[in-house]
Amino acid sequence: MQEMKSETNQTGRFGEYGGQYIPETLMSEIDRLTAAYNHYKNDPDFKAELKDLLINYANRPSLLYHAKRMSADLGGAQIYFKREDLNHTGSHKINNVLGQILLAKRMGKTRIIAETGAGQHGVATATVAALMGMECEIFMGKLDTERQALNVYRMELLGAKVHAISTGTGTLKDAVNAAMQEWTRRMDDTHYVIGSTMGPHPFPTMVRDFQSVISKEIKAQLLQETGKLPDAVVACVGGGSNAIGAFYHFIDDSSVKLIGCEAAGKGIHTDQTAATLETGRIGIFHGMKSLFCQDDDGDIAPVYSISAGLDYPGIGPEHAALQAQKRVQYVGITDDEAVDAFEYIAQTEGIVAAIESSHAVAYVKKLAPTMRPDQIIVCNLSGRGDKDVAAIARYRGVDLHD
Amino acid sequence: MTKLQEAFTGENTFIGFTVAGDPSIEKSVEYVVAMANAGADVVELGIPFSDPVADGPVIQAADLRAFAAGITTDKIFEMVATIRQQTDVPLVFLSYANKIFDYGYDRFYQRCEELDVSGTVIPDLPVEERDELVPIAQKHGVAVIPLVAPTSGERVAKIVSGSQGFIYLVSSLGVTGMRDNVANDLTTTIEKIKAVTDTPVAVGFGIHTPEQVKQMNQIADGAIVGSGIVKLIEEQPNNATDAITKYVQEMKGLAQVK
Numbered sequence: 001m002q003e004m005k006s007e008t009n010q011t012g013r014f015g016e017y018g019g020q021y022i023p024e025t026l027m028s029e030i031d032r033l034t035a036a037y038n039h040y041k042n043d044p045d046f047k048a049e050l051k052d053l054l055i056n057y058a059n060r061p062s063l064l065y066h067a068k069r070m071s072a073d074l075g076g077a078q079i080y081f082k083r084e085d086l087n088h089t090g091s092h093k094i095n096n097v098l099g100q101i102l103l104a105k106r107m108g109k110t111r112i113i114a115e116t117g118a119g120q121h122g123v124a125t126a127t128v129a130a131l132m133g134m135e136c137e138i139f140m141g142k143l144d145t146e147r148q149a150l151n152v153y154r155m156e157l158l159g160a161k162v163h164a165i166s167t168g169t170g171t172l173k174d175a176v177n178a179a180m181q182e183w184t185r186r187m188d189d190t191h192y193v194i195g196s197t198m199g200p201h202p203f204p205t206m207v208r209d210f211q212s213v214i215s216k217e218i219k220a221q222l223l224q225e226t227g228k229l230p231d232a233v234v235a236c237v238g239g240g241s242n243a244i245g246a247f248y249h250f251i252d253d254s255s256v257k258l259i260g261c262e263a264a265g266k267g268i269h270t271d272q273t274a275a276t277l278e279t280g281r282i283g284i285f286h287g288m289k290s291l292f293c294q295d296d297d298g299d300i301a302p303v304y305s306i307s308a309g310l311d312y313p314g315i316g317p318e319h320a321a322l323q324a325q326k327r328v329q330y331v332g333i334t335d336d337e338a339v340d341a342f343e344y345i346a347q348t349e350g351i352v353a354a355i356e357s358s359h360a361v362a363y364v365k366k367l368a369p370t371m372r373p374d375q376i377i378v379c380n381l382s383g384r385g386d387k388d389v390a391a392i393a394r395y396r397g398v399d400l401h402d
Numbered sequence: 403m404t405k406l407q408e409a410f411t412g413e414n415t416f417i418g419f420t421v422a423g424d425p426s427i428e429k430s431v432e433y434v435v436a437m438a439n440a441g442a443d444v445v446e447l448g449i450p451f452s453d454p455v456a457d458g459p460v461i462q463a464a465d466l467r468a469f470a471a472g473i474t475t476d477k478i479f480e481m482v483a484t485i486r487q488q489t490d491v492p493l494v495f496l497s498y499a500n501k502i503f504d505y506g507y508d509r510f511y512q513r514c515e516e517l518d519v520s521g522t523v524i525p526d527l528p529v530e531e532r533d534e535l536v537p538i539a540q541k542h543g544v545a546v547i548p549l550v551a552p553t554s555g556e557r558v559a560k561i562v563s564g565s566q567g568f569i570y571l572v573s574s575l576g577v578t579g580m581r582d583n584v585a586n587d588l589t590t591t592i593e594k595i596k597a598v599t600d601t602p603v604a605v606g607f608g609i610h611t612p613e614q615v616k617q618m619n620q621i622a623d624g625a626i627v628g629s630g631i632v633k634l635i636e637e638q639p640n641n642a643t644d645a646i647t648k649y650v651q652e653m654k655g656l657a658q659v660k
């Protein structure tokens with residue numbers, strides 16, 4: 001696990017972003033969590049147990065796969081996929097969930113709650129809760145339970161109770177609201193496993209540390225295979241956890257371009273977008289100061305994306321800071337581009353990638369032809385796309401029957 | 403003596419809450435004035451927010467009614483100007499941090515000062531973060547009212563030190579709403595507060611029956627009723643004046659000399 005770097009101070013600031021903007025009722029619990037995390041992240045037993053689970057349960061290290069057909073077809077840089085889709089439960093979310101639930105167990109918790117958008121974090125949480133014999137309740141926007149119905153059933157199969165949240169826009173933001181409210185009601189025996197690098201400190205730092213295994217492995221795997229660093233690392237950004245995980249160990253390597261792909265929905269100049277870094281402004285929400293899509297009066301704006309996992313009006317504070325420092329470039333990818341990429345990677349490489357990850361693939365399609373064949377792009381495939389097949393079929397006007 | 407200090411002299415203080423603009427700007431003005439005339443010592447005005455994470459279903463629904471009526475922060479200030487023509491009851495805003503941050507701290511507190519708004523209660527601004535705003539509010543003579551929760555424990559001293567106006571003691575875990583049982587260990591928390599500061603303590607979240615108000619009057623300096631009043635507006639959005647007047651009179655009637 002990664003040690004906390006110096007850019008985070010006590011209250012978890014990344015430049016002006018971050019902090020702990022949550023109701024007082026939760027602050028003592030947050031203080032306990034911070035202390036527990038700071039202790040266990042250096043505890044040899046904790047680290048050994050987490051490492052064992054990552055290897056023997058989650059299937060780490062994940063493959064770094066050289067996509068030769070796609071590289072040849074695009075006619076530019078060599079493309080490598082970091083195969084987080086091959087992790088147990090099918091996405092990067094398990095890296096964070098194993099860490100947090102292990103920590104919760106050390107803290108004496110017996111009950112786990114979580115929000116979920118696409119359902120991948122909910123599935124990972126329900127899975128690890130089952131493994132550790134803990135009670136589990138998942139909060140999911142009503143709209144998302146409809147567009148990701150398969151994952152709802154998976155969570156229930158794993159023994160979790162799923163609450164469909166119909167307040168607000170019925171999406172990820174509302175699921176976070178509901179999970180936070182539930183935690184405010186009951187915290188003694190309950191840990192809230194936030195699924196991305198967002199929320200109050202220590203979550204953005206803790207989740208990043210648990211996900212940074214992705215870039216640690218990429219670096220070692222690519223050095224071994226090619227003896228080089230990548231020229232670019234590309235990842236999709238919802239709250240920002242798979243992206244920060246893929247970027248983290250390259251932040252100090254200035255030759256490595258880092259590109260985050262956010263969901264532009266129908267386009268960043270329309271009101272149907274979730275491109276927070278390009279269209280949002282600084283605000284305070286969900287426990288953090290960061291960038292948010294807002295209306296003129298400081299209310300959080302409804303956002304839109306075909307991808308339930310990227311359909312979030314905020315962004316983790318570390319990404320807001322990395323954009324301000326111009327260390328990471330953030331680009332918007334529309335629904336159409338993502339769906340095209342979803343089909344393209346399936347047909348050229350035989351990989352059905354998550355619609356979230358397909359946003360990153362879409363940018364790779366644009367970037368690779370502008371680069372030389374001796375250059376390298378690593379694209380993080382954050383999850384697999386089985387959950388999206390039905391929705392993409394609908395998008396293409398195909399009516400699937402059970 | 404500030405207006406809030408004055409509101410906490412003599413008998414127990416009764417604080418009534420309503421969401422600004424619920425169900426319309428005109429009616430909302432009328433209901434605030436009705437509360438003041440019925441004896442409320444302080445009126446707390448909620449600034450609606452898209453995502454009121456600390457509020458239960460009753461206040462969430464009121465926020466939606468206010469949005470449907472086209473409420474904005476600027477319109478709330480205009481509303482307060484109208485209220486000020488009819489009553490000088492001490493007013494405090496309840497607002498999520500983003501509404502104030504996005505309006506601009508200095509601009510917001512400047513408007514509060516101009517309109518004689520005495521304080522702000524910000525449920526998502528714990529002591530860890532309040533330094534970014536307290537000096538600005540103080541410059542404009544507006545109190546930033548700290549919240550203490552049943553879970554605050556060792557944090558109490560840090561929270562209430564240097565406090566102004568009053569201390570908002572959250573009665574129970576969870577969100578706002580009407581509860582039948584209010585935590586009994588409030589007395590311990592109040593003792594912890596009183597050991598550090600003379601700032602008066604008012605208890606809110608879940609308080610809605612006369613028995614609860616009586617109980618809070620015995621252990622604290624005052625009681626805050628939110629959802630109980632908002633519910634009356636929900637029941638008869640355009641005709642709640644009589645019900646609010648009767649309710650506030652009854653609650654204020656339970657006040658005792660401290």
Ligand SMILES: Cc1ncc(COP(=O)(O)O)c(C=O)c1O
Nearest residue numbers: 120196238239240241242309383
């Ligand atoms: C496969 C996949 N990728 C990416 C995301 C976006 O989250 P984050 O930005 O935290 O990686 C999600 C979220 O649900 C997801 O399921």
